[in-house]
Amino acid sequence: MTFFVDRLTSFFHGKPRLTPAELQAAFRGHYKEFRALLTANNNALELMAEMEQALGPGHPFGMTFVRGNCTALSVNIYKMIQHLTRLADGRYAELDQPFRAITKQLEQVIASRSVSTEGTTILAMNEVDASTVDQVGEKMANLGEVRNRVGLRTPDGFVITASAARKFIEANDLQVEINRRLKGLDLDNLEALYTVSAGIQSLISTAPLPAELEEAILAHHRQLETGSETELLVALRSSALGEDSSNVSFAGQYRTQLNVSREFVGQAYKEIVAGKYKSQAIVYRQQRGFRHQDVQMCVGCLHMVDGAVSGVMYSRAPDDPRSPFVIIQAAPGLASTVVDGSAASEQFRVSRTAPHAILHRQAATAQSQSLTEAQAAELGAIGVRLEEHFGTPQDVEWSIDQAGLLYILQSRPLGRPASVEPQEPDEHSTTADSLPSPLLRGGVCASRGVGSGPVFTVRSSLDLLRFPKGAVLVIETPYPDWASLLNRAVAVVSETGQMAAHLATVAREFGIPAIFGMNQALATLKNGSLVTVDATAGKVYAGRVEPLLALAAPKPNLMAGSPVYKILTEALVHITPLNLTDPTSPFFRPEACQTLHDLTRFCHEKAVVEMFTFGERYGFNDKAAKQLVVENSPAQWWVIDLDDGFTPDFNPESRYVHLGHITSVPMQAIWQGMMAFPWGGPPPVSLGGLGSIIFQSTRNPSLDPAVRSAMAAKNYFLISKNFCNLSVRLGYHFALVEANLGEFLTENYVSFQFKGGAADQNRRLLRIRLISEILSEFGFRVEQKVDAMTARIEKKPGPYLLERLRVLGYLLIHTRQIDMVMADEGMAASYQQKIMADLHTLMDTPTEG
Amino acid sequence: MTQPLKVLLIDDEIDFVETTGKRLIRRGYLAKTALTCAAGLEIITSGWPEVVVLDVMLPDRDGMDCLREIKEKWPTLPVIMLTGHASMETGLHGLECGASDYCLKPIDLETLVEKIAIAHRESRPRGA
Numbered sequence: 001m002t003f004f005v006d007r008l009t010s011f012f013h014g015k016p017r018l019t020p021a022e023l024q025a026a027f028r029g030h031y032k033e034f035r036a037l038l039t040a041n042n043n044a045l046e047l048m049a050e051m052e053q054a055l056g057p058g059h060p061f062g063m064t065f066v067r068g069n070c071t072a073l074s075v076n077i078y079k080m081i082q083h084l085t086r087l088a089d090g091r092y093a094e095l096d097q098p099f100r101a102i103t104k105q106l107e108q109v110i111a112s113r114s115v116s117t118e119g120t121t122i123l124a125m126n127e128v129d130a131s132t133v134d135q136v137g138e139k140m141a142n143l144g145e146v147r148n149r150v151g152l153r154t155p156d157g158f159v160i161t162a163s164a165a166r167k168f169i170e171a172n173d174l175q176v177e178i179n180r181r182l183k184g185l186d187l188d189n190l191e192a193l194y195t196v197s198a199g200i201q202s203l204i205s206t207a208p209l210p211a212e213l214e215e216a217i218l219a220h221h222r223q224l225e226t227g228s229e230t231e232l233l234v235a236l237r238s239s240a241l242g243e244d245s246s247n248v249s250f251a252g253q254y255r256t257q258l259n260v261s262r263e264f265v266g267q268a269y270k271e272i273v274a275g276k277y278k279s280q281a282i283v284y285r286q287q288r289g290f291r292h293q294d295v296q297m298c299v300g301c302l303h304m305v306d307g308a309v310s311g312v313m314y315s316r317a318p319d320d321p322r323s324p325f326v327i328i329q330a331a332p333g334l335a336s337t338v339v340d341g342s343a344a345s346e347q348f349r350v351s352r353t354a355p356h357a358i359l360h361r362q363a364a365t366a367q368s369q370s371l372t373e374a375q376a377a378e379l380g381a382i383g384v385r386l387e388e389h390f391g392t393p394q395d396v397e398w399s400i401d402q403a404g405l406l407y408i409l410q411s412r413p414l415g416r417p418a419s420v421e422p423q424e425p426d427e428h429s430t431t432a433d434s435l436p437s438p439l440l441r442g443g444v445c446a447s448r449g450v451g452s453g454p455v456f457t458v459r460s461s462l463d464l465l466r467f468p469k470g471a472v473l474v475i476e477t478p479y480p481d482w483a484s485l486l487n488r489a490v491a492v493v494s495e496t497g498q499m500a501a502h503l504a505t506v507a508r509e510f511g512i513p514a515i516f517g518m519n520q521a522l523a524t525l526k527n528g529s530l531v532t533v534d535a536t537a538g539k540v541y542a543g544r545v546e547p548l549l550a551l552a553a554p555k556p557n558l559m560a561g562s563p564v565y566k567i568l569t570e571a572l573v574h575i576t577p578l579n580l581t582d583p584t585s586p587f588f589r590p591e592a593c594q595t596l597h598d599l600t601r602f603c604h605e606k607a608v609v610e611m612f613t614f615g616e617r618y619g620f621n622d623k624a625a626k627q628l629v630v631e632n633s634p635a636q637w638w639v640i641d642l643d644d645g646f647t648p649d650f651n652p653e654s655r656y657v658h659l660g661h662i663t664s665v666p667m668q669a670i671w672q673g674m675m676a677f678p679w680g681g682p683p684p685v686s687l688g689g690l691g692s693i694i695f696q697s698t699r700n701p702s703l704d705p706a707v708r709s710a711m712a713a714k715n716y717f718l719i720s721k722n723f724c725n726l727s728v729r730l731g732y733h734f735a736l737v738e739a740n741l742g743e744f745l746t747e748n749y750v751s752f753q754f755k756g757g758a759a760d761q762n763r764r765l766l767r768i769r770l771i772s773e774i775l776s777e778f779g780f781r782v783e784q785k786v787d788a789m790t791a792r793i794e795k796k797p798g799p800y801l802l803e804r805l806r807v808l809g810y811l812l813i814h815t816r817q818i819d820m821v822m823a824d825e826g827m828a829a830s831y832q833q834k835i836m837a838d839l840h841t842l843m844d845t846p847t848e849g
Numbered sequence: 850m851t852q853p854l855k856v857l858l859i860d861d862e863i864d865f866v867e868t869t870g871k872r873l874i875r876r877g878y879l880a881k882t883a884l885t886c887a888a889g890l891e892i893i894t895s896g897w898p899e900v901v902v903l904d905v906m907l908p909d910r911d912g913m914d915c916l917r918e919i920k921e922k923w924p925t926l927p928v929i930m931l932t933g934h935a936s937m938e939t940g941l942h943g944l945e946c947g948a949s950d951y952c953l954k955p956i957d958l959e960t961l962v963e964k965i966a967i968a969h970r971e972s973r974p975r976g977a
Contacts (some may be wrong), residue, residue, distance in 0.1 A: 036971055064935070068953045071935040075951045078944050107937055179908075743961040 030087055030614055031643050031720065035747075037083035037607045038723075038740055039282040042749045044076040046599050046794045048576055049781055056570060063134060066568050067110055073575065074103045077596050084186040087610045093385055095602070098593040102574050104200045106596075109570045121164035122216050125157050125302070131564055135161040137239030137298035139410065142390070146408050150389050152382060154408050157234065157302035158220045162241050164213055165273050165296045172207040182282070182292065190279075194351045197279040204274035209266055217301070233259045236268045237300040237410075238275060238395030255300055257305055258334070273297045291753060305407045307334045311345060311401035315352075315383035321393060321448070322536065326360050326383040330370045334399065344371050356380035364722040378406060385413050435547065440493075440524055442517070445535050446478075446504035451491030452544045454531040458482060462840040465777055472533055474525050478503035478516055482798070484779035486512050491533035492523045493540060515540070583790065608725055611642060611718060625716070626657035637715045638666075645719035664719035666739040668748075669802040670726060673809020676842050724805075728812055739807050741798045748794065748800050752780070752808050755788040770832055771815060774839070776802055806842050814838070855879045856965055857898035859889035859915070860931065861908045865954075869902075872958050878965075884908070886915035893923060900969050902961070903948075905932035905939060913942060920947035927968040931956065 043172035081095045119136065128136050135526050136144065136159040147154040154831050181196050188200040209217075215325065225232040229479055236257045237519065241663040257268040275281070276297045311330035317323035331806060333343040347372060349360040356377035361369065371379070386394045390413065391506035397410040398533025458464060467473070473489040475482060483506045486492070492507055497516035513535035525531060525540065532545040541548070573595075580598045583605045593599045614624075628637040639645070639657050650661040662668060718725040726737040736753040764787040772782045772789055779800075780791035793804060814835065856878050858866045866882040873880040881897065883889035886907050894900060901919065905912040910931070919928055927949040932939070940951045949968035952961070 032971065039967065067937075068935040071937045071940045071951070072953065075935050075940045075944060078941055082944075103937055103941070110937075744967060746960070746963045746967065 005511075005821050027614060028643060032609065033083045033087040034607055034642070035723070035740070037080050037087065038738075038749075039747045040076040040079040040083065041600055041604050042740075042747065042794050043595070044073055044080065045792060047073045048597060049074070049570065049792075051572060052576060055565070055572075063110075063131070063564055063567070066564065066571060070106055070110060070571060070575075073596060074106070074613060077599050077603075080600060084603045084607050084610070086606055092590060092603075092606060095590045095593070096598065098590060099599060102594070102596055102599070102722060106571055109574065119163050119168065119469065121161055121213055122220050123159050123161055124220070125154065125300075128159055131567070134241065135159070135163065135298065137162070137241040137296070139237065139239035139412065140298060140300045141239075142411050142819050143300065143408070145389065146411050150385060152408050153406060154301040155235070155305055156224060157300060158224070159239070160217060160269060160299045160301060162296035162298050164216075165298065167213060168209055168270075168273065169204075171210040174203060177203065178277070178292065181402070185282075193279050193282065197277055197282055199278040201271075201274040204277070205267070207270070207272045209270065213265055217265060217269065221262060221301070223246075225262075231261060233261055233304040234265065235300075235302050235304050236260055236265070236272055237302065238272045239298040239300055240276070241296040241298050260508075269299055269301075272299050305334075305399040305409070308332070308371075308402050308404075309375075311333050311397075311508060313379055313383050313396040313398060314393065315387040315396070316393040316414065318414060326351055326352055326356075326380045328371070328376060328379050328383075330575075332370060344756065348376050350376050350380035350383075352380065352384050354381070375400060375406070380405075382408070396548050434540055435545060436543075438534075438541050439531065440518055440540040441538055442519060443515040443538050444517050445538055446492070446494075446497070446514040446516040447507035447512060448536045449491075450532065450534050450536070450548045451513045452530070453490040454548055455531055456528055456530050457522060457525070457527050458485065462843060465836050465840060467777075471491075471679075472525075472531055473827075474521055476522060480506075484777065491535065492516075493518050493525065493533060495519065495521045502783040526784065578785075581785070608718070611725075612640070612716070626632075627642065627655060628717075629656050629658050635715055637717065639717045639719060641720070642718055642723065643720035645721060645723075662716075662719065663721050664724050665722060665786070665798075665802070666724035666741055666805055667717050667719045667726070668741075669805035670724065670737060670809040670812075673806035673811075673842060674813045676806070676810060677814070677838055733815075735812055737805070737812070739801060739805055741801055745795045745797070748796060748798065748801060750793050750804050750808070752791040753789070754791075767815060770835075771811060773832070774807070774811065774835065778807055780804070803843060805841055810839060810842055811835075853877055853879050854965065854969055855881075855897055855899045857881050857883065857889060857901045859886065859901065859907070860904035861906075862904070863886065869958070869961070873962070876958075876962060878962075885914070886910040886918075889915070891917065893919060893926065898926070900972075901926060901966050902930045902931055902965065903928050904944070905930055905934070909965055913939065913946065916943060916946050916948060925972055926948045927972040929964055929968055 004624065047069050051066075051073075054065065066622055077099065081092070081099055084092050084095070123132060123136060125147055126145060129148050130141050130145050130231040132144065133141035136532045140159045143154055146152050178200050181200055185196055186192060221232070221234070224234070232463050238255055255272050256271065260268045276292070276295060282292075299793070309330055309332055311328060313329070314327045326349070328348040328350060328817065329345045330348065344827065346361065346363040346369070348358055348362075351357050351359055358373060358376050363369075382398075383396060385398060386408075390411065393414040394411050395414040398407060399407050399409055451472065453472045454468070455474050456463075456467055457474045458467060459476070464482070467485050467488055469488045470490055471488070473482065473492045474483055474494075475492070476495045478492075478494045480503060482492075483503055486503075486506055492503070492512060492514035494503075494514070494516045495518060495613055497503070504514060504516060504763050513533055514536055515533060515535045518538075518540070521540075529541055532541045532543065532548055533539075534541070534545075534548050575596045576599060577595050578597045580592060580601045582588060588602070588605070590602065593602055621748065625638045625640050628639050630637065639662065645662060645667070647661045647663055650657065659668075659671065681710055715728045716726070722742050723740045726735075726740070728735045728737070734753075737751070739750040740747055742748060752775070754768070768784060768787055768789050772784055772791070776782050777792045779796075780793050782789060782791045858870055858873075858880060860866045860882070861884045863884065866884070870880040870882045881892055883892055886909050889901070889903070893901065898975055903912055903916055903919075907915060912932075916928055916930065919926060924947065928947070930940075930943040930948045930951040931954060932951070933954040935953050943951045949971065950964050952964060
């Protein structure tokens with residue numbers, strides 16, 4: 001079908017008449033486009049996978065992630081279309097239409113929330129949540145979450161947004177002057193630094209507010225005042241935008257102004273905006289590489305709470321992320337007195353579990369207890385709730401007013417303890433004395449948490465395949481290769497290695513507890529024995545230690561249901577669904593592309609066809625495909641050299657090619673895998689199996705070779721030195737293996753598509769599941785849609801990919817008959833064992849070339 | 850022996866261009882930096898760079914405008930756009946104006962180095 005269309009097109013375009021040298025040059029030009037298209041495809045598929053994974057647990061992300069990935073994705077797909085159009089001598093330009101349509105929809109999704117607030121100078125607290133962070137800054141966005149999503153009481157008020165600050169600076173044309181003063185500033189010259197800092201701050205705080213902004217602030221202030229009997233006093237709180245929010249040490253550097261009356265609101269606002277240029281802030285930004293104009297001061301203007309008792313609360317002890325209690329500091333009056341340490345405060349430890357009893361109370365002086373049992377319990381419950389909502393321990397500022405109403409003034413991530421060393425046995429911990437003595441202690445905590453399961457020692461890639469789900473991975477060295485086991489392991493113990501090891505990063509990402517540098521791990525931990533790994537404390541216990549497992553930190557699941565999460569989900573509707581699955585379908589057309597994934601699929605398929613039919617279009621096709629000379633092969637194989645896939649001494653006039661002439665590294669690896677074990681012919685087939693095949697063949701027209709495209713009718717290798725695209729039709733299976741092993745990781749990948757096959761649906765599904773499981777174990781990302789599957793690995797080093805290509809080669813030859821014998825799951829399991837045994841042997845085969 | 854690749858970084862973030870420049874040199878590249886479009890154009894006019902990394906926002910001129918001028922006068926010189934503020938619109942617009950790639954800050958050096966090398970390779974009449 002596609003062939004026919006291509007022929008028609010080339011007929012209308014007229015077949016170009018070129019000299020052999022021109023032909024060669026044209027071909028290489030096309031190949032260059034092809035390769036660039038593949039790289040863009042590689043990038044695009046990786047970005048899509050990353051976005052899908054973000055919806056899973058433990059991946060907090062913001063709009064920057066969504067916007068950044070959508071941008072990178074559309075850029076790569078735009079490139080694919082450009083390369084395809086050039087590859088096809090101008091055809092497929094109509095892809096631009098669906099591309100524009102999809103990206104336009106995507107832009108609308110991304111902008112859906114921010115458009116409404118973009119340019120808004122003021123947002124009421126009722127409108128503020130995590131999705132407005134780009135307008136209100138981190139601190140106020142968090143407070144908005146507490147108010148509008150957790151549903152706790154926070155002071156009424158509004159936020160003067162980043163847009164407002166920008167307008168204020170622009171209206172007075174201050175940025176140029178500010179940058180001029182900062183230029184060449186020597187950060188070590190403290191005197192100069194203070195002078196410049198003070199000068200800039202006064203420049204800002206003496207500049208007039210734009211009339212429009214001033215009116216808007218006062219209007220919102222009036223609204224806030226409505227219903228209030230006494231004069232309204234507000235607190236103005238800075239909420240910086242654009243700085244690394246994870247750096248808690250910097251929090252509190254900016255100003256907060258309390259008890260501000262109406263006439264001073266404007267001035268207080270300007271002073272907080274000016275606070276952006278405090279000397280510490282200037283130094284901090286310059287050292288970290290932030291541009292000053294990219295950081296904006298958003299300012300919360302909140303009803304002052306007339307505090308009877310106020311304070312701070314940590315949802316966990318700052319030095320112990322798994323403490324079973326909440327810490328509350330309380331003092332009479334306003335919360336600021338506790339924060340700045342000016343009032344003698346009282347400390348409570350309140351249980352994290354209901355009914356949140358006070359476990360411990362400590363007062364500096366002989367004062368009367370400032371919190372009732374009920375108030376302490378209410379606070380304790382709130383601390384736990386906020387930690388659950390934000391997914392990480394919280395540092396909360398609170399105040400109880402004269403009427404006894406509890407207000408949350410601020411909630412932010414609790415700073416991590418400075419020490420990342422494994423904690424020494426904590427005698428204060430309520431659980432410490434109830435624990436058995438550990439089998440092992442020491443090492444470094446590579447990833448926090450507790451996990452329990454049977455020990456499984458992995459010494460080589462052979463063990464990798466046998467690793468059972470739910471086991472504790474015990475290794476000598478944390479090789480990056482073991483990363484593929486982490487989605488099956490419950491904990492990792494390694495004799496060597498440290499926190500910075502790649503495997504440690506992956507373990508943290510997956511939330512798998514890991515201890516590295518644990519001496520004697522291999523000798524002490526016996527295969528199959530049940531252990532509990534407490535990575536946070538650096539200990540391994542025999543058996544299951546329930547009290548420890550109960551303490552394991554909750555998995556953060558903050559994002560689900562949040563506005564940003566929703567935006568990503570909506571964006572993905574235009575990105576990942578794949579509608580163009582069958583290249584032979586009449587709907588495999590540019591105008592049928594509904595998602596970015598469809599576009600990548602279409603471009604890739606057509607690019608391969610273009611490379612394949614180049615010879616035909618330019619008139620040297622009959623010589624392009626060489627038949628591979630092989631013995632004892634169940635099929636015929638054809639090879640097309642795209643660039644440098646044959647040795648220079650190969651005679652281009654020859655109709656045959658020997659393996660020895662093939663320089664393509666990926667092709668050689670696939671071939672090794674295919675030929676490593678002799679193909680024994682189909683296994684004995686039960687009558688039901690055979691009958692099923694015949695039945696399917698007679699009624700499924702897509703299995704009729706005459707209906708398939710010409711390209712799929714034979715087995716073709718399209719190769720260059722670093723590239724191989726193999727389309728296979730063996731028996732009733734259609735498979736496509738494609739790999740590139742270039743000089744850059746960005747270009748490296750192996751992909752595998754598999755579809756069809758005789759036998760009934762049930763057997764085909766069993767087979768696909770078998771292949772999926774095997775490929776997942778080898779680190780492939782597998783997607784399965786009914787009886788079709790795709791598997792990919794990107795951006796891995798060459799040797800790693802060659803190993804995978806050998807596995808694919810093996811599977812291509814040896815699974816073709818499997819479905820015939822897959823009468824039940826038991827058969828599938830025994831086949832899997834046989835295949836694994838073969839693959840173990842194959843893994844030990846050294847790579848050629 | 851291949852000659853070290855000459856890379857020009859045009860970006861007004863002094864810290865960024867300086868560290869990136871130094872790290873590129875440590876990787877065996879030759880790097881020059883320019884803080885404005887005008888300074889960048891001057892270096893390009895001298896015929897020095899083989900690859901340009903260009904910030905989308907510059908103090909003296911809109912980066913896209915700067916890109917347009919570069920691609921008009923030196924159509925084969927590969928330019929990689931770099932920005933701290935992702936926008937699908939500017940991203941696509943940059944490619945339409947002839948940029949080789951469009952990347953987002955922060956970018957790790959490893960990735961940037963590969964992008965530079967690939968952009969350079971694709972810009973040559975015949976791929977290596």
